[in-house]
Amino acid sequence: MPEYLALHYLYWKESEIVAKLLMDQLTKSYDNKTQAVKDFNLEVEDGEFIVFVGPSGCGKSTTLRMIAGLEDITSGTFSIDGKKMNDMEPKDRDIAMVFQNYALYPHMTVYENMAFSLKLKKMPKAEIKARVKNAAEILGLMDYLNRKPKALSGGQRQRVALGRAIVRDAKLFLMDEPLSNLDSKLRVQMRTEISKLHQRLKTTTIYVTHDQTEAMTMATRIVIMKDGVIQQVGTPKEVYDQPVNMFVAGFIGSPAMNFFPGRIEGDYFITGQTKLWIPTGALPEGQDKKEIVIGLRPEHISHTAHVDETTVSVKLDVVELMGSEYMVYGKLEDQPFVGRVEANIELEAGMVFPMAFDLEKARFFDPVTEERIK
Amino acid sequence: MRNKRNWKIEILGILLAILWLVPFYLMFVNSFKTKKEIFMDVTSPPEKWSFDNYITAFKELDFLQTLFNSLFITVTSVVLIIFFSAMAAYALSRAKSRISTVLFFLFVAAMLIPFQSVMIPLVTVFGQFEMLNRGGLIFMYIGFGASLSIFLYHGALNNIPRSLDEAARIDGANRWQIFWHIIFPMLKPITVTVAILNIIWIWNDYLLPSLVINKTGSETIPLKMFFFFGEYTKQWHLALAGLTLAILPVIIFYFFAQRSIIKGVSDGAIK
Numbered sequence: 001m002p003e004y005l006a007l008h009y010l011y012w013k014e015s016e017i018v019a020k021l022l023m024d025q026l027t028k029s030y031d032n033k034t035q036a037v038k039d040f041n042l043e044v045e046d047g048e049f050i051v052f053v054g055p056s057g058c059g060k061s062t063t064l065r066m067i068a069g070l071e072d073i074t075s076g077t078f079s080i081d082g083k084k085m086n087d088m089e090p091k092d093r094d095i096a097m098v099f100q101n102y103a104l105y106p107h108m109t110v111y112e113n114m115a116f117s118l119k120l121k122k123m124p125k126a127e128i129k130a131r132v133k134n135a136a137e138i139l140g141l142m143d144y145l146n147r148k149p150k151a152l153s154g155g156q157r158q159r160v161a162l163g164r165a166i167v168r169d170a171k172l173f174l175m176d177e178p179l180s181n182l183d184s185k186l187r188v189q190m191r192t193e194i195s196k197l198h199q200r201l202k203t204t205t206i207y208v209t210h211d212q213t214e215a216m217t218m219a220t221r222i223v224i225m226k227d228g229v230i231q232q233v234g235t236p237k238e239v240y241d242q243p244v245n246m247f248v249a250g251f252i253g254s255p256a257m258n259f260f261p262g263r264i265e266g267d268y269f270i271t272g273q274t275k276l277w278i279p280t281g282a283l284p285e286g287q288d289k290k291e292i293v294i295g296l297r298p299e300h301i302s303h304t305a306h307v308d309e310t311t312v313s314v315k316l317d318v319v320e321l322m323g324s325e326y327m328v329y330g331k332l333e334d335q336p337f338v339g340r341v342e343a344n345i346e347l348e349a350g351m352v353f354p355m356a357f358d359l360e361k362a363r364f365f366d367p368v369t370e371e372r373i374k
Numbered sequence: 375m376r377n378k379r380n381w382k383i384e385i386l387g388i389l390l391a392i393l394w395l396v397p398f399y400l401m402f403v404n405s406f407k408t409k410k411e412i413f414m415d416v417t418s419p420p421e422k423w424s425f426d427n428y429i430t431a432f433k434e435l436d437f438l439q440t441l442f443n444s445l446f447i448t449v450t451s452v453v454l455i456i457f458f459s460a461m462a463a464y465a466l467s468r469a470k471s472r473i474s475t476v477l478f479f480l481f482v483a484a485m486l487i488p489f490q491s492v493m494i495p496l497v498t499v500f501g502q503f504e505m506l507n508r509g510g511l512i513f514m515y516i517g518f519g520a521s522l523s524i525f526l527y528h529g530a531l532n533n534i535p536r537s538l539d540e541a542a543r544i545d546g547a548n549r550w551q552i553f554w555h556i557i558f559p560m561l562k563p564i565t566v567t568v569a570i571l572n573i574i575w576i577w578n579d580y581l582l583p584s585l586v587i588n589k590t591g592s593e594t595i596p597l598k599m600f601f602f603f604g605e606y607t608k609q610w611h612l613a614l615a616g617l618t619l620a621i622l623p624v625i626i627f628y629f630f631a632q633r634s635i636i637k638g639v640s641d642g643a644i645k
Contacts, residue, residue, distance in 0.1 A: 089543075091545070095544065096544065099540070105541075116545055
């Protein structure tokens with residue numbers, strides 16, 4: 001490819017057109033008995049970074065594989081830019097996918113791995129070279145192009161897998177737990193790299209993970225799934241601050257949200273012998289005398305100097321120093337909880353310590369339906 | 375301590391090597407002797423190194439034609455066995471249906487059927503189709519070779535993650551391309567094993583060609599060798615010269631292929 005075309009290509013690459021996806025009542029069932037995914041509805045805008053998150057077996061990977069075309073869609077429609085994709089072959093969907101185990105072709109060099117899809121498209125050699133070089137430069141793989149995957153570290157392999165997706169210029173990137181085979185330090189590093197890559201390429205991306213931290217840090221919107229059903233779709237802030245039910249509340253955030261079952265009496269929350277004051281306006285209306293579950297994040301259970309109606313003296317079972325803060329583990333009326341205390345005081349396990357329960361920040365849940373009461 | 379042990383192993387190795395080489399030595403030296411000399415003393419070198427035996431054996435065997443027959447039958451059969459078994463095993467390992475399980479066990483079971491029990495009906499059936507010739511022989515070898523080869527390929531294929539197939543599929547490869555560009559190159563160690571096993575078997579096979587090949591000029595080396603062993607006389611001097619000629623191609627093949635055979639076997643590690 002002549003120089004000017006290569007430059008044109010690079011320019012075009014940076015200002016790429018991206019895709020809009022529509023998933024309408026997608027269902028996946030095996031043998032018409034077990035339903036892996038039920039009634040999945042989602043609209044994805046251009047350039048979004050969507051993360052599917054949930055415990056294993058929740059159907060997130062199955063959904064991704066239906067989008068990729070690796071699994072048949074039992075019912076419902078999936079379309080890209082208004083074009084129905086249900087019966088399209090994966091290669092005709094204009095997608096690229098990154099797998100958990102990298103799925104690099106072991107007998108090919110890094111260059112050949114990245115060039116494979118382009119060769120199949122019968123693209124001119126010069127253009128293949130320009131594209132692979134461009135991807136390798138973005139990912140810092142220039143020095144490894146002639147190596148086989150065997151001779152690369154885990155992080156480098158994952159980068160090659162990303163490179164294989166980048167060269168395709170696909171409308172849609174699919175990533176299936178791409179970081180779970182890496183050690184924790186590398187995982188954090190690759191997380192930022194993938195985010196940067198997305199900011200640069202602006203390609204619509206669907207990313208599957210069971211790690212809520214990845215979901216929170218990378219997503220423009222998170223889709224939380226359980227047992228094949230979407231629980232909530234929202235920005236990281238929305239799902240963290242306004243969880244729709246106890247599952248989402250408990251799944252998003254680390255350490256997880258604490259739950260305390262109890263009863264409402266006027267302005268007070270009663271659990272066992274403990275009585276905690278609920279600031280005016282925090283409690284939804286019409287809950288007086290009702291059984292309720294209060295959800296409180298660890299950062300809202302903290303140390304306080306003055307004792308009032310929001311504090312309880314608690315024996316600390318475990319104290320973990322995280323550097324700038326402590327994670328303290330204790331029990332409120334036999335209900336275990338985690339709190340966060342700033343590390344400017346000395347704490348030890350076994351101490352009895354006044355903790356403030358900031359119920360202004362609490363979320364209230366129905367103990368039967370587990371839905372949030374608004 | 376360690377040196378002492380190495381030393382013992384070395385002696386053992388040398389003894390084993392001698393044991394292995396003795397037959398070759400006997401074959402080699404006796405191929406230069408006259409028949410009378412062989413019966414007088416088997417172990418000593420010949421009084422006179424003469425190539426007469428070789429010249430006679432070369433002519434008697436119609437060596438070039440016979441060598442071509444053996445090579446043609448072996449190479450074609452092995453290439454086709456690899457071609458079909460690898461693809462069949464791939465299909466059986468990737469399609470997880472009941473039919474494929476049954477088919478796979480049928481192939482495995484076929485390994486247990488003794489050849490002698492099927493040879494007569496086989497030859498009868500092939501005779502009716504006028505396939506008692508080199509082509510028919512190759513066809514039979516594919517059938518008999520497939521079961522073990524499919525079994526070996528199937529085991530190796532189950533260790534290749536499916537995500538590679540899927541990655542290639544998304545990259546735009548069709549099934550044929552997935553298999554030949556991605557999967558088959560990864561099967562190289564098994565392909566080498568399958569090739570060696572089948573080459574040894576087909577190259578040395580006597581019984582099946584003796585039943586199938588009935589036309590002068592189509593015989594393989596083991597078949598032709600039989601002509602030196604008459605009902606009343608055994609022409610050892612010619613037979614040994616012929617045998618030496620016959621193993622030369624194999625030795626030359628191994629000499630050139632050795633490096634890639636060893637590499638093929640040790641390259642096995644996929645991860």
